[in-house]
Amino acid sequence: MGIVDLEPDSFDISLACECGLKQEEQSQNDTALKLTARFSDRQFLRNACVSGSWTQEEASTDYFPFIPNQPFRVYVMCCY
Template sequence: MADNMLCSDFKDFGGNILAVPFSGTIKHGLKPGMKITIMGIIRKNADNVRVSLTCGSSSTADVALLLEACFQAGTLSRSAMLAGSWSPSELAIPYFPLTPEQPFRLDISCEHQRFKVVVDRQFICDFSHKVLSLSRVNTLKISGNLNITKIS
């Protein structure tokens, strides 16, 4: 994703860590061809990490993608919420890609029919769009046991 697509004051961190939980606006919403890159380090004794793409910052906003890594279970679930109802979680992955105390790079690519999730340059999973008007998806939220070093 181009740097100017995220509207916040986090273009260049200069090695600083971003506060978690994090919420940032995606200028003009998502569209096919955009990519969000999150770099950071998983904390020691991590329980979970959550990344969501939502239609606004409200706690009741539709969620186009909730990506949740659960370290104890070794799962990376994907789901969406429309009008207050969650879709069934998708769990299939070739391996669990995150390790406590290790840096990571997470890329979420928005394609015409799906989100594609890549960790450390390895394809992990995809998730078909449930929110069909991608321009409504205008907020990135990150929470859990991690330190964020870069978002672009």
């Protein structure tokens, strides 16, 4: 993975819980957690898609961790 856009408006990270399932058992509609960073309004949002329906977006954090014109790294660590 590398730099996609030098001046993005936002980015999304979507995680699914389908480890160990056979391909025919995997749902294309479920997302366990979706994280969205929107730079223009300094929001970091979360939601999920369960059984094909999206939950309400949550934005309860007051802190926006991204600084304009500064590179950043995102680490996702999953334990099961």
